Amino acid sequence: MDRGENRxxxxxxxxxxxxxxxxxxxxxxxxxxxxxLENPALINARNPIMxxxxxxxxxxxxxxxxxxxxxxxxxxxxVDIEATNMYGETALHxxxxxxxxxxxxxxxGKNASxxxxxxxxxxxxxxxxxxxVRTEACDTVEALLDHNADVxxxxxxxxxxxxxxxxxxxxxxxxxxxxDRLELQLRQKAQKICQLSEQRMTDLEAELNKLMGLKELxxxxxxxxxxxxxxxxxxxxxxxxxxxxxxxxxxxxxPGTGKTMVARLLAKLLCxxxxxxxEKVVEVQRTDLVGEFVGHxxxxxxxxxxxxxxxxxxxxxxxxxxxxQKADDKDYGLEALEEIMSVMDSGKLLCIxxxxxxxxxxxxxxxxxxxxxxxxxxxxxDFSTLEIAQMIHLKMxxxxxxxxxxxxxxxxxxxxxxxxxLLEQKTSKKQRSQLNGGLVWPLLLGAKDSLDFRLDLxxxxxxxxVTISLPDIEVALDTIPGELSxxxxx
Numbered sequence: 268m269d270r271g272e273n274r275x276x277x278x279x280x281x282x283x284x285x286x287x288x289x290x291x292x293x294x295x296x297x298x299x300x301x302x303x304l305e306n307p308a309l310i311n312a313r314n315p316i317m318x319x320x321x322x323x324x325x326x327x328x329x330x331x332x333x334x335x336x337x338x339x340x341x342x343x344x345x346v347d348i349e350a351t352n353m354y355g356e357t358a359l360h361x362x363x364x365x366x367x368x369x370x371x372x373x374x375x376g377k378n379a380s381x382x383x384x385x386x387x388x389x390x391x392x393x394x395x396x397x398x399x400v401r402t403e404a405c406d407t408v409e410a411l412l413d414h415n416a417d418v419x420x421x422x423x424x425x426x427x428x429x430x431x432x433x434x435x436x437x438x439x440x441x442x443x444x445x446x447d448r449l450e451l452q453l454r455q456k457a458q459k460i461c462q463l464s465e466q467r468m469t470d471l472e473a474e475l476n477k478l479m480g481l482k483e484l485x486x487x488x489x490x491x492x493x494x495x496x497x498x499x500x501x502x503x504x505x506x507x508x509x510x511x512x513x514x515x516x517x518x519x520x521x522p523g524t525g526k527t528m529v530a531r532l533l534a535k536l537l538c539x540x541x542x543x544x545x546e547k548v549v550e551v552q553r554t555d556l557v558g559e560f561v562g563h564x565x566x567x568x569x570x571x572x573x574x575x576x577x578x579x580x581x582x583x584x585x586x587x588x589x590x591x592q593k594a595d596d597k598d599y600g601l602e603a604l605e606e607i608m609s610v611m612d613s614g615k616l617l618c619i620x621x622x623x624x625x626x627x628x629x630x631x632x633x634x635x636x637x638x639x640x641x642x643x644x645x646x647x648x649d650f651s652t653l654e655i656a657q658m659i660h661l662k663m664x665x666x667x668x669x670x671x672x673x674x675x676x677x678x679x680x681x682x683x684x685x686x687x688x689l690l691e692q693k694t695s696k697k698q699r700s701q702l703n704g705g706l707v708w709p710l711l712l713g714a715k716d717s718l719d720f721r722l723d724l725x726x727x728x729x730x731x732x733v734t735i736s737l738p739d740i741e742v743a744l745d746t747i748p749g750e751l752s753x754x755x756x757x
Contacts, residue, residue, distance in 0.1 A: 288314045291321035291337070294330035299337070307344040310337065318353045319361075322346055326358040326374060329367035334358075338377050348379050355386035363391035366398045368406040381416050388423035392416040396428040399441050408444060418449040419505075456503045467496060467539055474532050477661070478525055479654040479704070484645050488529075492536055499541070513542070513617045515640050517631075519624040520647025523703030526621045529645075530581045533619075538578075543617060547578035553587040556603040564599040568606040575616045582607070582618065586626035589633045601633065611640045650703045652694075656686035658707045672711055675718075680737040689737070693744035706747070711735075713743030 287309045290298040299321075303310055311320050325333035337346045349357055356364075359379040362371035371391075375381065382390055395407040412418075419427055429445045432438050471492050475485045491514075502508045518526040530548050537543040551571050558564040572580060582588075588600035611618055620630060620641065631637055650658070660683055666672050690699070690706075699706070717739040726732060 286314075287312055287321050288319070288324050291325040291330065291333050292328050294325070294328070294333045296332055296336055299333060303340060303342055307342045310340060310342070310344045311347045311350060313350075313352075316353070320347065320350045320352075320358070322348065322350065322358045323352055323356075323361055326367060326370040327361035327365050329362070329365065329370050331369035331373060334370045334373050338373060348374065348377055349383065351385075355384070357383050357391075359383065359391045360385055360389070360394055363395035363407050363411065364398055366395075366402055366404055366407050368410055371395075371407055372410055375410065375414050381411065381414055382420060384420075384422075388421065390416065390420045390422075390428075392418070392420065392428045393422055393426075393431060396431050396441065396445070400432060400438060403438075405441055405444060408441065412444065412448045415452070418445050418452055453504050457500055468492065471536060474535070478528065478532075479650060479658050479661075481525060481529070481647065484529070484647065487645065488533070488536075495542065512642075513611075513614055514643045515611055515618045516620070516643040516645060517627060517641050518619055518621040518645050518647060519627055521623065521649055521700050521703055523701075523705030524647035524649065525704060526647055527581065527583070529647075530579055530619050530621075533617075534579050537617070543578055545577035547575070548581050549575035549578065550581045550583060552583050553600060553603075556582075556588070556606075557599050561599075564602045565606055568603045572607065572610055572616065577616065579617045579619060580607070582620050584622045585620035585630050586622045589629040591626070591629065604630070604633065608634055608636060608640065649700050652687040652690040652699070653683065655690055655699070655704065655706055656683045658704055659686055659711065662707050662711060672715060675715060675733050675735055678734050678736045681735065681740060685737055686740060689741055689744055693741065694747060698747060702747075710740065710743050710747075713746055714739040717742040 287299065287302050290302060309321070311322075313320055314324070317323075319327075322334065322337050324330075325337060338348070340346060351357055352361075357379065359371065359374045359381070360383065361367075362374060381392075384390055392408070392411045395411055399405050399408050418429065421427055429442070429449065432442055432445075468489075471489065475488065478485065498508045518529070520526060527548075527550065530550075531546075534543060534546045534548050538546045549571060555571055556564065556568045558567050585604075588604045590598055590600065607618060610616065618641075620627070622630075624646065631641075660677065663672065663675070663677055666675070694706075714735045718735050721739075722731065
């Protein structure tokens with residue numbers, strides 16, 4: 268090739284159009300503006316093999332002016348600040364990895380995700396530390412820490428940024444930077460957890476106060492919740508905390524004493540502190556678990572178990588799974604119980620077995636592993652007449668627009684003491700033991716029926732039309748049957 272032809276080739280090369288990636292790498296602002304005006308879509312174009320955008324290239328070369336231009340570009344297409352290359356790295360990752368502090372600060376100023384993770388789980392801080400170990404320069408690390416990068420973030424190998432500093436090294440400044448910030452972040456996290464914990468305990472107490480009686484149970488729940496919240500705080504400070512097993516429980520007591528309500532409250536509480544992943548409570552009885560034929564019980568029970576995963580499986584009248592007398596070949600209750608027992612160590616759900624205290628002894632004795640798995644026993648005492656009367660008042664105060672008692676109120680004569688006196692006179696101890704809180708709703712509906720019956724159709728007295736009197740409650744009490752089996756279901 269002669270000299271003239273060489274000069275001609277040089278001129279051709281000089282005027283050959285550059286790619287947007289090469290312009291970004293060179294920091295050629297004029298070229299970048301020109302090519303973007305001509306083809307706006309190129310702003311997020313990816314190069315071959317590495318799949319990097321112009322922003323990746325400019326950031327990795329610390330071309331701050333080019334980074335600023337791309338970030339501020341006001342054309343038809345906008346830069347994707349979170350675009351990732353073939354390794355899952357953002358432009359912030361590359362700026363951190365290459366110690367490009369100027370570019371990194373510009374990206375942080377535009378709220379680039381400081382905790383973004385590459386495919387290996389590394390955050391920009393991991394890579395900045397890796398770079399600082401090699402170069403002895405801590406500028407990028409300091410810039411990330413100034414934006415509160417998480418010093419305790421773990422990569423796919425469970426290593427934090429601090430773990431990437433060789434144990435035998437002279438990187439004292441880097442170690443001090445990270446350790447001081449880690450201590451500060453742990454304190455801040457613990458303080459935030461304290462504030463949340465205080466609110467959680469306030470919420471818990473408000474919920475517990477809605478329950479009548481159950482003084483000992485409330486105290487146990489409060490202590491338990493406090494212990495879990497303190498463990499959460501210990502963990503946030505970097506302290507070791509023993510793994511909590513799901514606390515399977517037995518709720519012992521008569522119907523209507525609040526067992527189901529407490530189970531729902533527990534689900535909320537345990538979900539809030541992270542013990543459960545869901546607030547759901549799946550309520551089942553024998554008929555929901557036990558099949559009529561061979562091979563039906565296992566699948567039927569497993570379906571209910573699967574439905575409760577993440578929350579609570581509440582087995583009401585659990586003693587019915589274990590017959591009082593020796594079971595014949597057609598009783599499959601024990602099979603259902605064994606299915607439930609088989610998943611109790613899995614950590615997938617919490618089981619609550621509920622029923623009368625005495626027949627529940629059959630369940631406790633039916634399986635050797637039951638008492639090992641069920642570690643919490645709560646006794647629900649029968650409500651007193653005063654507590655039932657308080658529940659009646661509470662029910663009237665909590666009426667919603669879609670309630671059957673919406674708009675109604677109790678007469679002044681219907682004091683808690685007056686209603687409690689009527690309950691003492693008109694119901695037997697056996698009736699109250701069988702029904703407890705189950706008396707409240709039917710009693711109020713019966714009182715409304717009495718109100719409607721005694722009012723004249725021509726009555727236009729607004730007060731009279733909405734006021735339940737003490738005689739209305741007395742009439743409703745007279746309709747309560749002596750046996751639970753004869754009581755209507757509401």
